[in-house]
Every structure is written in C-alpha cells, then in structure tokens.
Amino acid sequence: MIAYRCEFRRYRRPFQRPLCTHHGSWTAREGILVRLTRDSGEVSFGEIAPIPWFGTETLEEAWSLCQALGPTVSPGAIAAIPETHPACQFGLESALLGLRSPLGKRPCCHLLPTGPAALSAWQAPVTAGVRTLKVKVGMAEPQDEIVWLQTLARQLPEGVKLRLDANGGLSLEQAQQWLAMGDRLPNLEFLEQPLAPGQLDLMLALAAQFRTPLALDESVATLAQLRDCHDRGWRGIVVIKPAIAGFPSQVRQFCQQHALDVVVSSALETVVGQQAGLALAAEIGTPGRAVGYGIDHWFANASETPWFFRPPFEDLWRHLPPS
Ligand SMILES: [Mg+2]
Incomplete structure (x- = not known):
C-alpha cells in the first residue's frame, strides 16, 4: 500500500486590522499546513483553513483529524476523510494531487x-x-x-x-x-x-x-x-x-x-x-x-515572516514551530 510521510504545523496570521463582516470581527487567520513526503523524497504542501461560521469543521476538529491520520497517510485514508471536515478534504487532497497554479495570472x-x-x-x-x-x-x-x-x-x-x-x-x-x-x-x-x-x-x-x-x-x-x-x-x-x-x-x-x-x-x-x-x-x-x-x-506584511514567500514553501514551513 502506498503511504506518504505526513506532517502538520499550525499557523496564526494576524490581520492588520480586524475584518468586519456580518459574522463579526475576525482578528487572525489560523490554520494548518500539511507537508507530504513521497518515497522518492518529493515534497508537496497543502493547507487546512476552516471557517466554522461557514459550516466547516473547527480548527481543533481539523487538528484532531490530522493527529489521528499521521504520521503516514495513504491516498485511501485521504479519500475517506468525512464530509464533516471539508477543509481537511481540501488540504490533504490538494497536497496529494500537488495542485499548483501560477499566482497572479487571473484578474x-x-x-x-x-x-x-x-x-x-x-x-x-x-x-x-x-x-x-x-x-x-x-x-x-x-x-x-x-x-x-x-x-x-x-x-x-x-x-x-x-x-x-x-x-x-x-x-x-x-x-x-x-x-x-x-x-x-x-x-x-x-x-x-x-x-x-x-x-x-x-x-x-x-x-x-x-x-x-x-x-x-x-x-x-x-x-x-x-x-x-x-x-x-x-x-x-x-x-x-x-x-x-x-x-x-x-x-x-x-x-x-x-x-x-x-x-x-x-x-x-x-x-x-x-x-x-x-x-x-x-x-x-x-x-x-x-x-x-x-x-x-x-494581513500585516511583517518583513520577519515569510508569508509572502513564493513556492516551494519550505521557508514558510520552517518558520512554523513543529507541533
Ligand atoms: Mg461572501
């Protein structure tokens, strides 16, 4: 059975000023980065970024699922992530597929x-x-x-x-x-x-x-x-x-x-x-x-953080504390 090494790290990224919508005031974006390593050594990244007030899982629910999945994960285990965790479905499958598109090309x-x-x-x-x-x-x-x-x-x-x-x-x-x-x-x-x-x-x-x-x-x-x-x-x-x-x-x-x-x-x-x-x-x-x-x-464009770094994302990953 194919299985990939799978690591997760949490991030917290504050907004410059709170984002005010009818759902309330949002001060920081929190999420989880996923890093998959294949046997060949090839690495790909994914991101789990829930918005519970839109009906997704919470960050803690996502984190629990990640902890239960790791440290190795198979394509079958990813395909079995339930509908209750749509942000995890996105983060893990996009890492698995290596979904990548050049940024800034579309209006x-x-x-x-x-x-x-x-x-x-x-x-x-x-x-x-x-x-x-x-x-x-x-x-x-x-x-x-x-x-x-x-x-x-x-x-x-x-x-x-x-x-x-x-x-x-x-x-x-x-x-x-x-x-x-x-x-x-x-x-x-x-x-x-x-x-x-x-x-x-x-x-x-x-x-x-x-x-x-x-x-x-x-x-x-x-x-x-x-x-x-x-x-x-x-x-x-x-x-x-x-x-x-x-x-x-x-x-x-x-x-x-x-x-x-x-x-x-x-x-x-x-x-x-x-x-x-x-x-x-x-x-x-x-x-x-x-x-x-x-x-x-x-977002606060703090020069000491690599949020704006472009692929392959290893710098961003290293910036986050291992969990
Ligand atoms: Mg909208």
Missing part, C-alpha cells in the same frame, strides 16, 4: 474596507489595474450604507465593477432595498448572499424579481450544500471557496458537469492554499469573473 477582485472608508481606498488598487472591487454591507442601517455605496459607485471609473457582500445579514425588506438600488446602478456585478443560508426559497424569489444578479456564498460553502441548492433550483452565480468546499476533484466534477456560473474566492488562506485554489479556478471559474483572491493587503 483579481480586491476587497475594500467596510463602510465609508471604502471611498478613499479604491483608488490605489484601480490605479494598479484592478477592475473588480468588493465591499461588505449589512453592518449599518441600509439607508446610510446605500448613500455611501451610491457615492462609491458614482466615483468609480467606467469598466470597474462592484460586488456587494451582505454575508447573509439582510432582512427580506433590506435585500429588496439593496436590489432596487442595484437595478439603478450600471456597475454592480452582483449582490452576494443577501439572506441567511436557511432562506434559499426567498433568495430564489428575489433572483426572479430583480435585474441585479444574486450570488450565493454561505449557502454553498461546502460541496454538500452546493449540491442541495442546485437540486432545489438555484441556477445563479455561486461563490466557491475551494479551501472550505471539500475534495477539489469532486468540486471540479460537479461544477463542470452542471456548467455552473462560478466565482472562485479565497478563504483568507495563505499562499499554499491559494495556489491550489487558483489551480481549481483555472478549471471551474467563469471566464470574465475576477477571482476573489485580492486579500493580501488585509
């Missing part, structure tokens, strides 16, 4: 700060060539947010598109307000996850009622959820975060089989997971839709 969507701060934060990325921007909404009163959002939309040069992400935090009435506004703006690409994942029927109705496209994110966080929403009739845009979706091989197969309209997006993972995510994006991402990997500016 990237840039995440702006929340609230009126966005008004002075779009110029730099747009000057650098970014053509898709994203803002989080649903944290303040909609009438206030709509005012600054309209200001932002009017400031943007022609050809720059805007994505709004409510993280499931709007009421039905608020979602209708946002969509009515969106229908009057020329540069809105979509409104992402207006309502909570449990309200798919209402979102299906909204999608039929307004011209502004809707995209599902939290509703389709894992492959099991994606299947369920598709079975229940969702044919609109879906945001896939490969890092939390499950086995990349199965995600790819499902998206291609049903010709889904896919935006591939980061789960704030490190460059290790990003590479595997972008490899999947090249296969399942809808052409013309920017990938949601414009997030490095959210």
Whole structure:
C-alpha cells in the first residue's frame, strides 16, 4: 500500500486590522499546513483553513483529524476523510494531487474596507489595474450604507465593477432595498448572499424579481450544500471557496458537469492554499469573473515572516514551530 510521510504545523496570521463582516470581527487567520513526503523524497504542501461560521469543521476538529491520520497517510485514508471536515478534504487532497497554479495570472477582485472608508481606498488598487472591487454591507442601517455605496459607485471609473457582500445579514425588506438600488446602478456585478443560508426559497424569489444578479456564498460553502441548492433550483452565480468546499476533484466534477456560473474566492488562506485554489479556478471559474483572491493587503506584511514567500514553501514551513 502506498503511504506518504505526513506532517502538520499550525499557523496564526494576524490581520492588520480586524475584518468586519456580518459574522463579526475576525482578528487572525489560523490554520494548518500539511507537508507530504513521497518515497522518492518529493515534497508537496497543502493547507487546512476552516471557517466554522461557514459550516466547516473547527480548527481543533481539523487538528484532531490530522493527529489521528499521521504520521503516514495513504491516498485511501485521504479519500475517506468525512464530509464533516471539508477543509481537511481540501488540504490533504490538494497536497496529494500537488495542485499548483501560477499566482497572479487571473484578474483579481480586491476587497475594500467596510463602510465609508471604502471611498478613499479604491483608488490605489484601480490605479494598479484592478477592475473588480468588493465591499461588505449589512453592518449599518441600509439607508446610510446605500448613500455611501451610491457615492462609491458614482466615483468609480467606467469598466470597474462592484460586488456587494451582505454575508447573509439582510432582512427580506433590506435585500429588496439593496436590489432596487442595484437595478439603478450600471456597475454592480452582483449582490452576494443577501439572506441567511436557511432562506434559499426567498433568495430564489428575489433572483426572479430583480435585474441585479444574486450570488450565493454561505449557502454553498461546502460541496454538500452546493449540491442541495442546485437540486432545489438555484441556477445563479455561486461563490466557491475551494479551501472550505471539500475534495477539489469532486468540486471540479460537479461544477463542470452542471456548467455552473462560478466565482472562485479565497478563504483568507495563505499562499499554499491559494495556489491550489487558483489551480481549481483555472478549471471551474467563469471566464470574465475576477477571482476573489485580492486579500493580501488585509494581513500585516511583517518583513520577519515569510508569508509572502513564493513556492516551494519550505521557508514558510520552517518558520512554523513543529507541533
Ligand atoms: Mg461572501
């Protein structure tokens, strides 16, 4: 039986300032790097980066699974990781497949700060060539947010598109307000996850009622959820975060089989997971839709840490304490 040496190391990477969404305030990204060594000595990396509030396993649950798997792992043991651990499925299978894609080749969507701060934060990325921007909404009163959002939309040069992400935090009435506004703006690409994942029927109705496209994110966080929403009739845009979706091989197969309209997006993972995510994006991402990997500016770019180091990742690995 083929088995690979398998090591795990935990990381903690603070944000420059907390990332505020409807789910709350997030101060540091924590995850696990996976290092697989083949008999030939060839090494490959993977990343386990759960987001429990999107319905994945917790970091501790992921860690327990890793401890139970190691120190050697077979392809069969990886294939047997249960659906309850989609971030582990991603991290281990992408390491096994050696999923790698050159970074920075696809147009990237840039995440702006929340609230009126966005008004002075779009110029730099747009000057650098970014053509898709994203803002989080649903944290303040909609009438206030709509005012600054309209200001932002009017400031943007022609050809720059805007994505709004409510993280499931709007009421039905608020979602209708946002969509009515969106229908009057020329540069809105979509409104992402207006309502909570449990309200798919209402979102299906909204999608039929307004011209502004809707995209599902939290509703389709894992492959099991994606299947369920598709079975229940969702044919609109879906945001896939490969890092939390499950086995990349199965995600790819499902998206291609049903010709889904896919935006591939980061789960704030490190460059290790990003590479595997972008490899999947090249296969399942809808052409013309920017990938949601414009997030490095959210992290403290401390020169003493090698987070921004490029492959083959051994420097990053050595930087982490053995666990
Ligand atoms: Mg989202």
